[in-house]
Amino acid sequence: MQKITCPKCAKQFIWTDDNPPGGKCPTTNCDWYYDVRKEIGKSLEKRAGESSRAAFSCPGCGAALASRWSRCKSCGAWIMASRPWKKSHLIFIAVLVLVILAFFYRYLS
DSSP, X not given: OEEEEOTTTOOEEEEOTTSOSEEEOSSTTOOOEEEHHHHXXXXXXXXXXXXXXXXXXXXXXXXXXXXXXXXXXXXXXXXETTXXXXXXXXXXXXXXXXXXXXXXXXXXX
16 A cells, blocks of 8 residues: 555545556546656655654754763753753752752651
8 A cells, every 4th residue: 555645636545556556646637647656766765764864852952862861962961851951950959869868868767
């Protein structure tokens, strides 16, 4: 099966193996002829273009990232779940966690 979009009337239709490899657009009053081999080639090119784009990008500068949990090489921000964090924020959070752990150790032990 191949989804084909007519460039003249913009109607979409499904080509199956039972159909001929070339033919006329099923819309009445449309004179466009399709070739399923060309349409499959267009579909493959479109999919190849989509996969070549970066899967993740930095919300701050737009640079390509390897994953959602990484450091941007362009702007230096730490990206955690598509949210940028500055180094000072991370240090503050680490100190806060240590203070909370110290509190629990001293008063609850």
